Amino acid sequence: xxxxxxxxxxxxxxxxxxxxxxxxxxxxxxxxxxxxxxxxxxxxxxxxxxxxxxxxxxxxxxxxxxxxxxxxxxxxxxxxxxxxxxxxxxxxxxxxxxxxxxxxxxxxxxxxxxxxxxxxxxxxxxxxxxxxxxxxxxxxxxxxxxxxxxxxxxxxxxxxxxxxxxxxxxxxxxxxxxxxxxxxxxxxxxxxxxxxxxxxxxxxxxxxxxxxxxxxxxxxxxxxxxxxxxxxxxxxxxxxxxxxxxxx
Numbered sequence: 001x002x003x004x005x006x007x008x009x010x011x012x013x014x015x016x017x018x019x020x021x022x023x024x025x026x027x028x029x030x031x032x033x034x035x036x037x038x039x040x041x042x043x044x045x046x047x048x049x050x051x052x053x054x055x056x057x058x059x060x061x062x063x064x065x066x067x068x069x070x071x072x073x074x075x076x077x078x079x080x081x082x083x084x085x086x087x088x089x090x091x092x093x094x095x096x097x098x099x100x101x102x103x104x105x106x107x108x109x110x111x112x113x114x115x116x117x118x119x120x121x122x123x124x125x126x127x128x129x130x131x132x133x134x135x136x137x138x139x140x141x142x143x144x145x146x147x148x149x150x151x152x153x154x155x156x157x158x159x160x161x162x163x164x165x166x167x168x169x170x171x172x173x174x175x176x177x178x179x180x181x182x183x184x185x186x187x188x189x190x191x192x193x194x195x196x197x198x199x200x201x202x203x204x205x206x207x208x209x210x211x212x213x214x215x216x217x218x219x220x221x222x223x224x225x226x227x228x229x230x231x232x233x234x235x236x237x238x239x240x241x242x243x244x245x246x247x248x
Contacts, residue, residue: 007031012039014188016110018208031075033060062115072122085123095178112157132175
């Protein structure tokens with residue numbers, strides 16, 4: 001018997017793909033969407049089938065506002081309800097401000113913040129109608145302070161995502177739980193190009209296991225993996241920017 005329906009955006013690769021695997025292993029049915037339908041189809045074939053969770057896939061570009069509302073509505077109609085929405089789709093590109101790469105920074109802002117806003121709006125319409133649900137927004141440890149160079153815009157968008165989560169939680173919508181997850185260094189497709197060894201980097205499966213555990217507990221906020229990121233989060237909020245620059 002299904003434990004419920006989890007909708008995950010950006011599910012064709014990286015953290016979203018691994019979250020789909022781990023939620024399927026826990027017995028959830030899955031509503032998966034991303035731009036790359038070939039990878040979604042392969043993932044559905046891996047996770048679904050007789051005696052396995054029900055898996056439905058849709059193509060979705062989260063910068064297409066109308067498509068976000070349409071796809072979320074189609075999933076809700078197909079399954080009868082959506083119990084959890086994981087706002088995960090994200091973009092990692094960016095450039096130092098003023099360096100002539102406005103296109104990269106704008107794309108990052110549109111996917112990571114405006115896209116997340118549209119997903120939150122669509123999810124909450126469903127949750128309000130069914131009087132319950134769990135909204136999960138994936139932020140980043142970089143959201144805790146301003147980051148330099150190519151990380152500036154990315155960090156700002158993830159801070160915005162965390163602010164969306166806190167605002168919705170403050171509203172105390174009946175039956176709706178809200179979680180914001182702050183991943184530390186977790187190996188994924190987004191950072192696969194980074195060749196040098198990074199302190200505290202964990203593999204995808206390990207990092208996502210910590211994310212899923214926090215989501216299952218419906219934590220209001222979670223820094224994952226908890227070690228070392230929970231104590232680092234405390235330090236990042238109080239230390240001078242010059243020290244934070246050397247930490248992350």
